[in-house]
Amino acid sequence: MLKNIEKNYSPNFDLQKRSKNKIKFIIIHYTGMKNEKDAIDRLTNPQSKVSTHYFIKLNGKILNMVPDSYVAWHAGKSKWKNYTNLNCNSLGIEISNSGHAFGYKKFNKNQIKSLILLLKILIKKYRIDLRNILGHSDIAPDRKKDPGEKFPWQFLAGRKLSFWHKLNLRELKKLRNINSSPNEKIRFSKNLNIIGYSNSNLATIKAFQRRFRQQLINGKIDKECLKISESLAFF
Numbered sequence: 001m002l003k004n005i006e007k008n009y010s011p012n013f014d015l016q017k018r019s020k021n022k023i024k025f026i027i028i029h030y031t032g033m034k035n036e037k038d039a040i041d042r043l044t045n046p047q048s049k050v051s052t053h054y055f056i057k058l059n060g061k062i063l064n065m066v067p068d069s070y071v072a073w074h075a076g077k078s079k080w081k082n083y084t085n086l087n088c089n090s091l092g093i094e095i096s097n098s099g100h101a102f103g104y105k106k107f108n109k110n111q112i113k114s115l116i117l118l119l120k121i122l123i124k125k126y127r128i129d130l131r132n133i134l135g136h137s138d139i140a141p142d143r144k145k146d147p148g149e150k151f152p153w154q155f156l157a158g159r160k161l162s163f164w165h166k167l168n169l170r171e172l173k174k175l176r177n178i179n180s181s182p183n184e185k186i187r188f189s190k191n192l193n194i195i196g197y198s199n200s201n202l203a204t205i206k207a208f209q210r211r212f213r214q215q216l217i218n219g220k221i222d223k224e225c226l227k228i229s230e231s232l233a234f235f
Helices: 036-043 109-126 153-157 169-173 182-195 202-212 223-233
Strands: 005-007 025-030 054-056 062-064 090-095 133-135
Touching: 025 109, 036 054, 054 109, 090 109, 109 153, 133 202, 169 223, 182 202, 182 223, 202 223
Parallel strands: 005 062, 025 090, 025 133, 054 090
Antiparallel strands: 054 062
């Protein structure tokens, strides 16, 4: 196990233990608060009714807030494929970042280094499918934007810690802002459903873009988005 994990337990979790084989997903969040101390205080305050399993600080130090065998309260109302209320089947990782509301910044090298080490351990321990390493906005697109378009999904996929398409980015860019036909938009919606998204409304399209087409988040289904969705639907 990682040497730099500190215990800073939250009282916010389900008291009944779950079995190891219940854990199918890892959900990544940003804290979305002005400063790190406030985020930690909130996650350990019984009145907040929110928590996470792991918290990655700005300096890369990892806090363990809820043991893996208990359900933490991090996902809220959520859906992915046939799963609802993903708290029951997931581990939550919060990364200290002020988020879109308070000057969204890139995640720093210390944080990503710690995240890589943590993901390697959790994926191996619980045999997590790479398609089940998700962002909060993937499972709750109508409510959430985190971890956002500055999160390095492609970088993690290159280290077999997430999933990503294998398309040529230069060729893909040529398809950007080229309108899709009505039939192509229907295909895109079907592809989103195959990937795991619960619908294809504007918020979900933006969630898809924050994850897989991070250079432009406009909620429009262009031919670039269509091409990416087709690649991922048959990943």
